Amino acid sequence: EPEVTQTPSHQVTQMGQEVILRCVPISNHLYFYWYRQILGQKVEFLVSFYNNEISEKSEIFDDQFSVERPDGSNFTLKIRSTKLEDSAMYFCASSVTSTLHEQYFGPGTRLTVT
């Protein structure tokens, strides 16, 4: 069964450093998403991406964040200058179309900012 994959599974970085989290969505899916889950809190929407542009973003997704689909398979989340509060589990998801179809989630990347 096709699945969303994410790398790395765990990333440790120092405050102020740039990080790139990578995702390979399911191949025939057209919509891509990033969510995050701070330890002990609910899963929060960050951004959705379709047709090479952001379709919706949350207030969390400020100028420090960016997303890109650099080729036909990868979908990346970049945090330009990490803060301690960026420590969280970051989930990538993809769907065939919009929310009318379910989003399939990857296993997550745990980001630890020290």
Added chain:
Amino acid sequence: AQSVTQPDIHITVSEGASLELRCNYSYGATPYLFWYVQSPGQGLQLLLKYFSGDTLVQGIKGFEAEFKRSQSSFNLRKPSVHWSDAAEYFCAVGASDYKLSFGAGTTVTVRA
């Protein structure tokens, strides 16, 4: 704004007993509702979804959920719990065309 509330933070249930997890939603129109499960160290797996039609929906792993518009609820049930059902369960609503809004989650512990 569209949102879901999961009133129970933690539920402990004996193996073989029935399980019901509560979810209340806030949404003006007919919501798109989902239940996801997150096992320790794993991502989110979709258990079932409700878009329209039959208000009792069947999902994977023997789970079902019932949509009740009058109560703004979408409770998840399983008749007989297995130890492998120990996990965190999230209810979610399609909050726009693109994003899911999740509840805070309910952690299920299964005792032998």
